[in-house]
Amino acid sequence: MDFGKTWNEVLDRVKTWARLNSPWVIHFNSGSCNGCDIEILATLTPRYDVERFGIKLQGSPRHADVLICTGPVTLQARDRLLRVYEQMPEPKFVIAVGSCAISGGAFQGCYNVVGHVDEVIPVDVYVPGCPPRPEAIIDGVVKLLGKLQPAKQPPQEEIV
Amino acid sequence: MSEAVVQDKKRFVVPIGPQHPALKEPGHFEFTVDGEIVTGATVRLGYAHRGIEKAVESRNWTQSLYLLERICGICSHVHAMTYCLGVEKLAGAEVPPRAQAIRVLVAELERVHSHLLWLGVAAHEAGFDTLFMYSWRDRETVMDLLESFTGNRVNYSANILGGVKCDVTPDLASAILKGVDFLEERSRHYLNVVTTDEVFLQRTRGVGTMSKEVAERLGVVGPTARASGVARDIRIEAPYAAYADFPVQIVLAEAGDLEARFVVRIKELFESYRLIHEVIDKLPPGELQTRMPRKIKAGETISRVEAPRGEAFYFIKSNGSDNPERIKVRTPTLCNMGSVVATAVGHQLADMPMILAGIDPCFSCNDRTVAVRDAAGALVTWESLRQRRLAHQENK
Numbered sequence: 001m002d003f004g005k006t007w008n009e010v011l012d013r014v015k016t017w018a019r020l021n022s023p024w025v026i027h028f029n030s031g032s033c034n035g036c037d038i039e040i041l042a043t044l045t046p047r048y049d050v051e052r053f054g055i056k057l058q059g060s061p062r063h064a065d066v067l068i069c070t071g072p073v074t075l076q077a078r079d080r081l082l083r084v085y086e087q088m089p090e091p092k093f094v095i096a097v098g099s100c101a102i103s104g105g106a107f108q109g110c111y112n113v114v115g116h117v118d119e120v121i122p123v124d125v126y127v128p129g130c131p132p133r134p135e136a137i138i139d140g141v142v143k144l145l146g147k148l149q150p151a152k153q154p155p156q157e158e159i160v
Numbered sequence: 161m162s163e164a165v166v167q168d169k170k171r172f173v174v175p176i177g178p179q180h181p182a183l184k185e186p187g188h189f190e191f192t193v194d195g196e197i198v199t200g201a202t203v204r205l206g207y208a209h210r211g212i213e214k215a216v217e218s219r220n221w222t223q224s225l226y227l228l229e230r231i232c233g234i235c236s237h238v239h240a241m242t243y244c245l246g247v248e249k250l251a252g253a254e255v256p257p258r259a260q261a262i263r264v265l266v267a268e269l270e271r272v273h274s275h276l277l278w279l280g281v282a283a284h285e286a287g288f289d290t291l292f293m294y295s296w297r298d299r300e301t302v303m304d305l306l307e308s309f310t311g312n313r314v315n316y317s318a319n320i321l322g323g324v325k326c327d328v329t330p331d332l333a334s335a336i337l338k339g340v341d342f343l344e345e346r347s348r349h350y351l352n353v354v355t356t357d358e359v360f361l362q363r364t365r366g367v368g369t370m371s372k373e374v375a376e377r378l379g380v381v382g383p384t385a386r387a388s389g390v391a392r393d394i395r396i397e398a399p400y401a402a403y404a405d406f407p408v409q410i411v412l413a414e415a416g417d418l419e420a421r422f423v424v425r426i427k428e429l430f431e432s433y434r435l436i437h438e439v440i441d442k443l444p445p446g447e448l449q450t451r452m453p454r455k456i457k458a459g460e461t462i463s464r465v466e467a468p469r470g471e472a473f474y475f476i477k478s479n480g481s482d483n484p485e486r487i488k489v490r491t492p493t494l495c496n497m498g499s500v501v502a503t504a505v506g507h508q509l510a511d512m513p514m515i516l517a518g519i520d521p522c523f524s525c526n527d528r529t530v531a532v533r534d535a536a537g538a539l540v541t542w543e544s545l546r547q548r549r550l551a552h553q554e555n556k
């Protein structure tokens with residue numbers, strides 16, 4: 001038996017377990033109206049309390065697993081969004097919160113808006129609403145966690 | 161990126177932002193420090209600039225209402241109301257008194273939500289997360305009220321041109337009164353906490369002090385100005401909507417430090433609770449809307465509303481068509497931003513988040529313009545753009 005391979009498998013399993021139990025989240029506002037941001041903050045507070053899923057809002061992109069984006073991407077924020085995304089360690093996931101982040105929403109066609117989030121970085125989960133309710137945001141995060149579960153992933157061969 | 165130290169010849173510059181742990185919105189700050197002491201500060205804004213003012217010119221009057229409401233998610237009602245009041249003035253429409261009273265009601269509920277939100281965020285900057293969690297837990301009460309009133313927790317869209325679209329039912333009225341009574345009791349507790357908690361006072365008393373003269377010179381508005389003793393409140397100076405029937409008592413403090421800003425905002429909460437009671441007691445009967453023309457008469461007007469953060473100002477110009485010709489928005493945070501730069505000097509770097517939070521900044525509101533620079537880094541002016549266009553046309 002290849003000891004190195006088993007070791008790596010175990011390590012992977014531990015990593016997935018840890019990631020599922022405690023995803024650290026970073027929030028970036030790329031030009032939103034604030035509505036989505038206050039709802040994201042509200043998910044941290046006692047009524048909704050995402051910390052019971054082990055989710056923690058993090059200040060630094062280097063510590064984060066999940067990037068939550070709000071708002072349309074403005075010309076000024078585009079490079080910063082990319083830079084934040086690049087600073088995050090692999091594997092990384094992105095949740096786009098709000099109609100603006102999904103499609104540009106009400107700000108479609110504004111001259112300083114370059115588009116929506118998935119034109120700039122890949123997005124894993126979309127949470128629609130203007131703004132989405134905190135419950136919806138939590139649901140989005142939980143969906144993302146479900147997607148990471150190995151049992152729910154298609155077998156490896158199907159992918160390659 | 162959140163924090164890095166750049167060494168100049170003699171001084172250290174600490175850049176912070178635009179993505180930073182303390183605030184939920186993008187803004188970039190550069191603090192020049194000598195050891196721990198800040199000797200200079202600059203702010204760079206504009207990350208959330210989307211170009212709304214230009215975009216409304218290609219939308220009709222009704223569409224613009226919904227776009228302008230999305231300038232800011234925290235004081236969305238204020239933006240919609242300022243716009244509606246201005247357009248109604250232009251069109252010469254008589255808005256029914258019940259609609260005006262409901263506007264006041266939603267505006268005061270919004271002020272309660274905004275001040276409680278600020279209380280939590282500011283406490284969080286001070287490292288007082290317990291207060292953050294408590295105030296946000298209580299804030300859910302008013303969010304529930306706003307939701308059952310208007311149908312949405314944020315961006316309520318209570319206004320339409322010519323009135324409002326939601327009414328107060330007896331059930332709702334008693335729910336609001338009950339919620340407000342609960343909040344009043346909690347606010348009393350918060351007032352007690354921010355004025356007596358020793359640890360907290362060390363972060364707020366005597367920090368970020370701004371004298372009345374400085375506040376007047378910088379043109380500071382809203383609770384930030386009132387905490388420095390400047391009596392400035394649009395609800396009193398130029399009553400709009402139904403504020404003439406429901407007069408407001410001004411809340412002032414003299415000290416001008418962070419503690420005073422906490423006290424002023426919490427005392428304003430009591431004033432809002434009183435107003436909400438009064439409006440519900442004396443809600444005038446009648447219609448909710450009046451008919452508005454699709455095209456607005458040519459002309460120009462201004463419209464001012466006291467937002468939770470200070471004066472929101474709109475200039476509206478119509479050319480008689482169904483699109484606005486020009487709308488200019490000035491929001492309170494922009495007026496207050498100068499005070500951060502002025503008061504930061506001489507404080508410790510660790511006080512910066514608190515001083516910034518003290519003005520209750522809202523970047524999506526204040527990012528109204530961008531500076532365009534060419535490849536060499538020089539500012540592109542209107543004149544140079546014009547020259548460029550002329551040159552371009554000549555080349556053709």
Ligand code: SF4
Nearest residue numbers: 032033035098099100
């Ligand atoms: S989706 Fe709505 S609430 Fe969210 S940022 Fe866009 S306009 Fe604001």
